[in-house]
Amino acid sequence: MELDEFRASLDRWLDEHHEALAPDHPGLGTLDDQMAQLAKVKRLTYDADWMRWGWPECVGGLGGSTLLRAYLGEALTTRDLVEPGIYSMTEVLAPTMIDYAAPELAATMVPRLLRGEETWCQGFSEPGTGSNLASLSCRATRTDEGWSVTGQKVWTSLAQYAQRCVLLTRTGTPESAHRGITALFVDMDTPGITVRPIETMHGAPEFSEVFFDDALVPFDRMLGDQGQGWSVAMDLLPFERSTALWVRAAYLHRRLQQLLDVARPGALDPARVGEVTQIVYAFRARSRATQHRLHAGEQLGPETSIDKVLLATAEQAVFDLVADGLADAVTIGDDPVSQRWRSEFLYSRAATIYGGSAEIQRNIIARRLLDLGSDR
C-alpha cells in the first residue's frame, strides 16, 4: 500500500465512519473518557485494517512503510478522535517489543496493544533516577522461578490502566551503571505490584508511582539478554522522538488553527502569531524529514534530540499564545472548552521536562552532534 492511496482511502473511511468514531464525551473529557475513546478508536481502526499497516506481519501487521502509521496518527489527531499523547504510547513500545521480545511473545502481545485491548506502560524513571537513567536501582534478583523485582518507579504514564509494563531493572552491581540493566516485560497484575496515580497540575492523573515488592517475572519475559537493558532504552528513545512527535505536530497545528478561529480581534500580537506559526511549521518540516528517514530504513539516533527540542519549543510557544489570546478561558473559565485550553496550557509546561528534559537534550546535542567531548 502506497502512502497516497492509504491517505485517500483512510480519509474517506474516517469521513464515512465519523459517527462511530467520535467521542461520546464533551470537551477534553476525563482521563477515563480519553482512555475509553482511545480503546474504541484503536479497535475500530484495527478491525478495518488501518491500524495494521506499517507494522510487520510477524506481529499481526500488514507490512508497508512506517509512513502509513505516521499518517494514521496524524489523521486521528487532526480529527480530534484521539488524544495524541496517550495514542503515541503504541509508537514507542511496540517497536521495542518487535526488536527485543522473543518472537512468540511479540506475536501474542503486540496485536493486543494495536487493537486497544491492552494498555502498556514504560517503567523507566525512579525517584532517584530522573535524567541520569543509568543510575536506576529498581532491583531484579534471579530466583529459581524467575526474576524477583523490588523497587520503585515514578512518572509511569498510564500505569493504572496498564496490563503490561516495559520495565528497566538493575541486575548488575549498584556500580555497574548502564552495563548492569535488564529490561523485562511485566504483567501488571503480578502480585507485589502497587500503583498509585499522581495528582498533577494539569488535572489528569496521567502519571503514577509504581511499587514492586518481590514481584516475580518469568525468565521468558526478558527483552533482550541480561544486561542489555541500556540498548533497549537507547533504541526506544528515538521512537519517542519520531512518530510520536509527528502526531504531536499535527495536534499543535490543529490547536493553533483553533486559537485563530476563536481569539478576539486585538487579543493576539501579530509578530507573536507569525513567529509561533513559523516554529510550528518548521517543527513539522523537521519531523517530516525524520519520518522519511525512518521510512528509508535509517537508524535514528541522537539527531532526534533536535526534534525533541523543537517539539518543546513549539508546544510552549503555541500555548503561550493561547494564554495571551484566551486569557479569560485559561485563567477563570470553568466550561469544558476553557478547561481543555487550561489543561493543555498547563501540560505544555511539561514539554521541556518529560522524555529527556530540555537540558538533557542539549547535553546530547553538544556531546553527540557537536562532538564537544564528555562533560563529566
Next chain:
Amino acid sequence: MDGADLELFERSLRHATERHTGAALDAALEELGWREALASDPHAAVSLLFELQGAANVTSSALDHVLLAGIGSVEVAGDNAAIVLPALDPNPVLASTTRAEREFVGEETTPPGSLDGDRLTVRGLGTAALPRCETAVVVAAAAGAIVAVVVPTAALTLRPVGGLDPALGLVEVSWESIAIDTTPQPITTWTPAVAAAQLAVGHELIGASRTMLDQARNHALERIQFGQPIAMFQAIRHRLADTLVAIETADAMLDAAWLDQSTQTAAMAKALAGRGARLAARHCQQVLAGIGFTTEHPLHRSIRRVLVLDELFGSARSLTRTLGDELLTSRQLPAVLPL
C-alpha cells in the same frame, strides 16, 4: 542530479567557493556549468552553491541569476545582465502602525522600480556583479502591472555600499524619473522570483551560520580556563546546542519550501534562517568572547554578512510581522506539506 553526479557537483562548487570570489568565482561557476544546473535542477544548484558561498564568505552574481531565472525570459542585449534587487524594507514595520498604514507591505515585495508612463524611478540595491554588467534589469510597478525594463547600467546612479559589510560589495541603485527608450516587458512571476531569491539567501544565511558555529566550537575546545577547555561548561555547550537547533530548524524549513513550492513557506524559511543566523551570531560571538570581537579572528566577517543578508528580501522581523498580520486577517493557517 543524484548520487555520484551530485557529489561531484558539490565538490566542484566547494573547490570554487573556497578559492575564488567576485568575478573570478563567476568565471569558475560558468566553467563548471552552474547556470545550466540552475535551469535543470534549481534545488541542488541553489541550495549547494548558496550554502557554500555563505560558509566561505564570498560573493558571486548567482543571486542575479536566480532572480532573472525567476522572472522568466526577459529579452536583454547580450548575456551580461544583472538585476536590481528590491530596496531594504523602506519603512520597517512598527508595532504601533495599523494595517491600513502599512498596506504596501502586503505579501508582495515591493519591486525596486516604478514606471509612470515612460518615466522610470528606481530605488534598489545591486549585487557586486551589477557594476560589472553592461545592462541591468529593473522590475517595476506600472499602473497595476509588474513589468521588467532593461536599462544600461552606466546610466544608473550607483553608490558603492560600505556599510556594515563592505566585502559583500553591494551597490545602492537610484534613478529619478528618467525617460526610458526600451519597451517594458510584462512580468507575471515577480512573487515566485522573490521566493526563489529568499530561498537562495536563506541557504547563504545557513552556510554563514554553520561557519560561525564551527569557529565557536573549535574555540570552545581549544580555549583553556580554570584548567579545562571551556567546552566543558554547560553554559557554553547549551549556547552551541541552541545554535545548531536554530540552524537545523531553518534548514528543514528551506527543504520543505523546495518541496511544496509555496511562496509563503519560502518566506517563513527565510525568516527562520535570518532569525537563526542572528542567534548564531550572538551565541558564537559570546563563546568566542574577546577574540571574536576583534578583526584578528574571521568571525566578524560572517556576523557582518548575516546581519546584512537578513535584511535582503525581507528581514526575519518584517516577514514574521507580515505573516502574523495576514493570519489575523484570514484566520486561516497556510496549507501544510503532506507527509
